Amino acid sequence: MSDKSVECRVSRRKFLSLSSAAAATLGISPLSSNASDAFAEATTSSDDYYAKLGVEKIINAAGTYTYLTAACMPPQVQRAVAQAALHPVRLKDLQLAAGEYLAKKLRCEAAVVTSGASAALTLATAACIASANGVSPQDIPENVDKMKNEVVVQKAHRYEYDHAMLLCGVHIKEVVTLEDYKRALGPNTVMTNFFNAAEPGPNAAQIDRETWLNVAHEHGVPCHNDAAADMPPIENLWKYTGMGFDLVCFSGGKGIRGPQNAGLLLGKKHLIDLATANNNPNSDAVGRGMKVAKEQIVGMVAAVDWLLAQSDEKNQAEYMRLTNIIANSVKDVPTMKTRVFMPSIANHVPHLLLSYDPSVVGITPQQVQEKLRAQSPSIELNPATGTSSRVGIPSDENTIVIATWMLQPGEAEIVGRSLKTVLTKNHT
Numbered sequence: 001m002s003d004k005s006v007e008c009r010v011s012r013r014k015f016l017s018l019s020s021a022a023a024a025t026l027g028i029s030p031l032s033s034n035a036s037d038a039f040a041e042a043t044t045s046s047d048d049y050y051a052k053l054g055v056e057k058i059i060n061a062a063g064t065y066t067y068l069t070a071a072c073m074p075p076q077v078q079r080a081v082a083q084a085a086l087h088p089v090r091l092k093d094l095q096l097a098a099g100e101y102l103a104k105k106l107r108c109e110a111a112v113v114t115s116g117a118s119a120a121l122t123l124a125t126a127a128c129i130a131s132a133n134g135v136s137p138q139d140i141p142e143n144v145d146k147m148k149n150e151v152v153v154q155k156a157h158r159y160e161y162d163h164a165m166l167l168c169g170v171h172i173k174e175v176v177t178l179e180d181y182k183r184a185l186g187p188n189t190v191m192t193n194f195f196n197a198a199e200p201g202p203n204a205a206q207i208d209r210e211t212w213l214n215v216a217h218e219h220g221v222p223c224h225n226d227a228a229a230d231m232p233p234i235e236n237l238w239k240y241t242g243m244g245f246d247l248v249c250f251s252g253g254k255g256i257r258g259p260q261n262a263g264l265l266l267g268k269k270h271l272i273d274l275a276t277a278n279n280n281p282n283s284d285a286v287g288r289g290m291k292v293a294k295e296q297i298v299g300m301v302a303a304v305d306w307l308l309a310q311s312d313e314k315n316q317a318e319y320m321r322l323t324n325i326i327a328n329s330v331k332d333v334p335t336m337k338t339r340v341f342m343p344s345i346a347n348h349v350p351h352l353l354l355s356y357d358p359s360v361v362g363i364t365p366q367q368v369q370e371k372l373r374a375q376s377p378s379i380e381l382n383p384a385t386g387t388s389s390r391v392g393i394p395s396d397e398n399t400i401v402i403a404t405w406m407l408q409p410g411e412a413e414i415v416g417r418s419l420k421t422v423l424t425k426n427h428t
Contacts, residue, residue, distance in 0.1 A: 059379045059411045061326075063347055063403040064229065064254035068380055071257045071406060073299065080302035081259065081295045089294055091281050098297045099272065102264065105304055107238040110272035112265050112279065113252070113300045117228035119290040120249035120265035120275075121164035121193070124224045125151065126286050127247070127274035128191035129168055131222070137278045137285040141169030150188045152181065152221075154207060157195035161226065165193065168286055177206050178215070185219040192216045196227040196240070197346035197392070213244050222246035222271060228263070229346040231255040233312045237304075241266050247275075252296075255347075258303030262296040315405075316349065322404035322412040323352045329416025333423045335360050343392055347403070351382065351393060354400040354419075362426030365400045371422050372415075379415055 050057055064070045073081070095112065102111040114120040126140050133139075133147040151170045153162075162172060170190065175181045185192075194212055207215075209225075216223045225245040230236050232255055240248045247267035253260030265275055279287040320340070327338045335357040340350045358364045363371075366386035372379040382401035384390035395401050400419070404412060 056378055059377050059408075059414060060406040061402045061404065061411075061415050062380045062382045063349075063406060064251075065383070066260070068406075070251070070253040070260045071255070072408070073259065073303065074257055074306050076306055077258060077299055077302045081299040084295045084298035091294065094294055094297050095276065095279070095292075098301050099276070101301060102304060103266070105308060106241075106264075106266060108241040108248075108266045110267065110269040112272055112276050113292050113297045114249070114263040114265050114279070114287075115261050115290040115292045115296070116253070116263040117226070117249045117251040118161055118164045118263075119287065120263045121161060121224070121226060122167050122290065123265055123275040123279055123287050124247045124249065124267075124271070125165045125168040125170060125191060126278035127271045128222050128224070129170065130274045130278065131271060132190040137282060140278065140286050141167065144169030148188045148190050150184075150186070150190060152184045152189055152192045152216075154181075154194075154198070154212075156206075157193065157198050159195060175207075178211065181207055181212070181215060185216065185221055189219070189221050192221055192223045194223060194225045194245070196225050196230050197343075209240075209243065217244065222268070224249070229254050230348070231307075232315065232348050234307060234310065237264075237266075237307075247271055252300050252303065256300075256303050256307055259296045259299040262292060262300040262303075264300065319350050319405045322407055323350045323402070325412040326402060326404065326416040326419065327352055327354075329413075329420045330354060330423060333361060333420070336423075341394060346392065349403060349405045352402040352404065353393075353395060354402070355396075355398055356423075358398060361423055363422065365398065368400060368419070368422050372418055375418060377414065379418055 058068065060068050062068055098113055099111045102113070103109060112123070114123060126137070129135070129140055129144060129147065129149065130137070135143070135147065139147075149170045150173050151165055152173045152175060155174050155176050158172075158174065165172065173184045173189075175184050192212065194209060196209075213223050223245050224247040225240045227236060227240055227248055228251040231250060237250065245267065247265060250256065250264045250266070252258035252262035252264060256264075265272065278285045280289075280291045282288060323340060330336055331338065333356060337355045339353050339355075341353055342348060342350055364386060369381045369385045372381060382393065382403050384393035384395040384401040386395070386397055386399065388396045393401055402415065407415070
């Protein structure tokens with residue numbers, strides 16, 4: 001698909017109509033003609049800053065990975081972001097209004113827009129420290145070593161995002177069995193962290209969500225659930241708070257399709273209030289550097305509105321249609337076997353697994369991955385391609401893995417043709 005075909009162009013007349021409607025909704029005056037003209041000129045500009053900066057555009061057949069800039073925002077979210085950029089507001093007013101709006105939409109007591117799921121985890125930790133110790137944001141993390149400061153986590157739930165909690169100065173206590181867990185919860189415990197998508201493995205989780213939650217609450221300890229990549233299905237946005245988790249975080253730029261540098265922290269109002277107190281724009285707070293701009297806050301609200309108008313069934317059907325296009329393109333490759341895998345929780349969308357004998361075809365999956373990455377347009381396959389080390393995907397050294405849910409119109413056909421070309425070039 002050409003660059004020109006994917007450019008989003010908004011006519012001046014259409015924009016004026018949109019901005020007037022938005023202004024009426026927000027209770028503000030419509031834009032002046034000068035501001036409208038400036039915006040129309042900007043949105044119809046042919047400037048391509050990826051090209052100016054020499055940054056190559058890619059076809060994302062991998063998924064919502066941060067290093068691939070996650071998801072693309074739907075047009076109505078892009079319009080909301082552009083509209084928000086035109087007006088200054090008081091940031092705290094916007095944060096509070098957005099939180100109240102999102103809480104109603106997502107069926108929880110309270111919500112706050114964060115600068116991603118990792119920031120949400122930091123703010124959740126700060127909120128629980130403040131709640132347990134009755135301290136102000138200025139005390140976190142400097143004085144936390146003198147306070148109640150323990151977070152309890154299952155060994156199988158330890159991950160690189162522990163750093164988001166450690167920023168607050170806490171000590172993480174690791175448990176394996178239910179008895180370990182009960183013993184670990186004590187007078188210094190401020191929070192537990194449950195990694196919602198923890199996968200089976202050598203240190204497999206021993207304690208399920210319900211048990212984890214119930215035991216913590218028996219000890220009066222709040223529970224945070226890290227569900228960053230766990231949408232779809234859409235109902236997950238209220239499922240875990242509905243179960244009783246005190247705090248739940250989601251990434252905004254993955255399945256929700258909001259700005260990549262936005263996220264959500266949902267949960268009990270008294271804890272969300274404390275998280276907000278530790279957030280930007282408060283200067284003396286652990287979350288000061290985790291700034292969420294007005295554009296990201298509005299974009300997150302618009303993304304939730306967009307998402308709640310979608311259908312899981314229709315979306316999954318479209319992902320399968322794209323998956324079948326690619327599978328059919330390579331079905332005649334010698335020794336090729338195809339199957340579709342759906343992760344049970346995180347990235348709960350179809351993943352196409354293409355398994356074959358490299359000694360017959362003449363090229364390994366990782367070599368295929370390198371060739372597609374080097375071509376133009378560059379194609380990124382799922383990082384589980386050619387390896388069994390990627391948690392959550394049942395792949396091996398003879399398997400190509402593709403996720404289709406981030407593909408733009410026409411790109412499934414490009415991926416299918418490219419794969420067929422590379423996989424048949426060396427076979428005689």
